[in-house]
Amino acid sequence: MLLRLTWLNLRRRPARTLLTVAGVATAAAAAVALFAFQRGYQRAVAHDVADLGFEIMVTAPGCPYEIATVAMTGGAGLKYIDDSLLDDFSALPEVDQATPFLLQAVRGPADSGWLTLVGIELDSYRLFKPSLRLSEDIPGDERGRWPEPTASREEVVLGAGLAEATGWRIGEVIQLESLPGLKITGILAPTGGRDDGVVLIDWRLSQRIFERPGRLTGIGLRLRSDESAVAAFEEHVAAMGGIQIVDTSAVGERVVDLVHSTEALLLAIASVAGLIAALGVVNTIWLSVVERIPELGVFRSLGASRGDLFALIWSETIVTCAVGGCVGTLFVLLGGGAIEGWVRSQVPYAPRETLVLFEAEWLGVGIAGAIALGFVGGLLPAWRAAALRPLDAIRRGE
Amino acid sequence: MAVAIETVGLEKRYRQGTRTVEALRGIDLKIEEGEFVALLGSSGAGKTTLLQIIGLLDRPTGGTLALLGQDVTHLDRASATRLRGTTVGFVFQEFCLVPELTALENVALPATLRAQVAPADPHAWLKRVGLGDRLHHTPRQLSGGQMQRVALARALVGSPRLLLADEPTGHLDSETAHEIFELLADLNARDGLTILAATHDAELAARAGRQVRLEAGQLREGTRP
Numbered sequence: 001m002l003l004r005l006t007w008l009n010l011r012r013r014p015a016r017t018l019l020t021v022a023g024v025a026t027a028a029a030a031a032v033a034l035f036a037f038q039r040g041y042q043r044a045v046a047h048d049v050a051d052l053g054f055e056i057m058v059t060a061p062g063c064p065y066e067i068a069t070v071a072m073t074g075g076a077g078l079k080y081i082d083d084s085l086l087d088d089f090s091a092l093p094e095v096d097q098a099t100p101f102l103l104q105a106v107r108g109p110a111d112s113g114w115l116t117l118v119g120i121e122l123d124s125y126r127l128f129k130p131s132l133r134l135s136e137d138i139p140g141d142e143r144g145r146w147p148e149p150t151a152s153r154e155e156v157v158l159g160a161g162l163a164e165a166t167g168w169r170i171g172e173v174i175q176l177e178s179l180p181g182l183k184i185t186g187i188l189a190p191t192g193g194r195d196d197g198v199v200l201i202d203w204r205l206s207q208r209i210f211e212r213p214g215r216l217t218g219i220g221l222r223l224r225s226d227e228s229a230v231a232a233f234e235e236h237v238a239a240m241g242g243i244q245i246v247d248t249s250a251v252g253e254r255v256v257d258l259v260h261s262t263e264a265l266l267l268a269i270a271s272v273a274g275l276i277a278a279l280g281v282v283n284t285i286w287l288s289v290v291e292r293i294p295e296l297g298v299f300r301s302l303g304a305s306r307g308d309l310f311a312l313i314w315s316e317t318i319v320t321c322a323v324g325g326c327v328g329t330l331f332v333l334l335g336g337g338a339i340e341g342w343v344r345s346q347v348p349y350a351p352r353e354t355l356v357l358f359e360a361e362w363l364g365v366g367i368a369g370a371i372a373l374g375f376v377g378g379l380l381p382a383w384r385a386a387a388l389r390p391l392d393a394i395r396r397g398e
Numbered sequence: 399m400a401v402a403i404e405t406v407g408l409e410k411r412y413r414q415g416t417r418t419v420e421a422l423r424g425i426d427l428k429i430e431e432g433e434f435v436a437l438l439g440s441s442g443a444g445k446t447t448l449l450q451i452i453g454l455l456d457r458p459t460g461g462t463l464a465l466l467g468q469d470v471t472h473l474d475r476a477s478a479t480r481l482r483g484t485t486v487g488f489v490f491q492e493f494c495l496v497p498e499l500t501a502l503e504n505v506a507l508p509a510t511l512r513a514q515v516a517p518a519d520p521h522a523w524l525k526r527v528g529l530g531d532r533l534h535h536t537p538r539q540l541s542g543g544q545m546q547r548v549a550l551a552r553a554l555v556g557s558p559r560l561l562l563a564d565e566p567t568g569h570l571d572s573e574t575a576h577e578i579f580e581l582l583a584d585l586n587a588r589d590g591l592t593i594l595a596a597t598h599d600a601e602l603a604a605r606a607g608r609q610v611r612l613e614a615g616q617l618r619e620g621t622r623p
Contacts, residue, residue: 303511305480
């Protein structure tokens, strides 16, 4: 009954109540979207870094973030290292695995944009990505095979997403720009990462058809796990010139750090929205109390204590904010796609995975935060109602 | 018979701008349990002030007040609220019903607001005031007299021993006003409810068992019909 009374009181001024709820909903939506983005982005960047498979990349000198971004998202490198470095690094005792890669980009068919051809040494590449396999589940296609590891046979494997987007099938020979025809020998099972959208090609073949003899975009490395390996590696690298060492996990952390600076701005916006919503709530409920002073006076005459009136007004505030919190959270859930699109256009590096990750705990935090707003915002009007002297209150109605 | 209300030398002064208003000047009033007393007086005579002090909504500035044998002159607010909730029922000139609630819900309001009070039977009280067929009507669907009956049921639902009515017929036509006073008289006669009802209508006051008159804050004992 008390809740019904609360609900009826809020319905007395529906437009005002709706505007207040909208204010709270906006603040809750901002907070939930912010946290969903923070979690989603961190997870997506971590996934991209893990998908790369390398702990360390050896590249030509340049911006390490640009290099890491090209490696994670695809594209062509502008600078190269000499492929003889592969033998040098493979020979280092602290290096556990090493694999070369040569990134090249060509125009895709029709308006499909740029295609990235990732030149790899299949055997060593698969050591970094043991989960990489050919799809066994392509209707109408024969079971594929990996390309022959040689520069002389023009064979490639397609990422699952690329195959789906282009409709290219196993056995088909594709013609890209002025390159020789490339026969598709297999299609990768979906990875959820970069490999879904690229063409994998033998690195020596890539060197030949792109006329980059002896060149590599980089070398992916994995060090041995003992503690002395890093120190020994640093010592060896210091003696080498003309290369750059990129720690991929550090790059991932830096990208997340860069986004954190945006997050501070978003947090400030969410805080301002919360403050405005709180003031709106206080204003609305305060007005409601002032309008009902005679009625509240009668309630006191009926035996309602100060605490009873406090509880009544407080519950109105909390219900308003709880409804606002639920509406805001629901709005974010339903509008997740639009938020994702907007965020992608704003961040400096957008991983492939979804950037806005809704977790139950943060959805709960959005609603709980709105209720907390009601707890705090309701104090002043509730105190005002509780402090009314019955006599004065009733006289206001005379 | 026990004394329900007793005031001795009751005074109320308050400031109004630069001057002091003496609303009540040494009121000595004794009302026994089960009495129905009409408080007569013109506007500004102090009727409302006296009722509000007796109903523990205000405090006197002088004299003493006892309800049901208990000196309540200096009760703290919390105790006054408790005593008012269990002992006193109020009816005002304005009906002060919650417009969105039905008659039944309005009558249940005191129990809703005071969780500590045992739930009364609002249904029975609405029947008692003649609104058994209007339980689910909202105030907008009721006449003035019916709204005042709902307010009366609301005042009585907590089973108070005193009913204080401040111009309960002020907004009603003559016929309806008589019906309300008949109802008060019936409640007094059948339920033994102690009633103090303020009115400026001498004809209505004649329905009460006793009349007292307030003039410029001073009490003139009236008649017993």
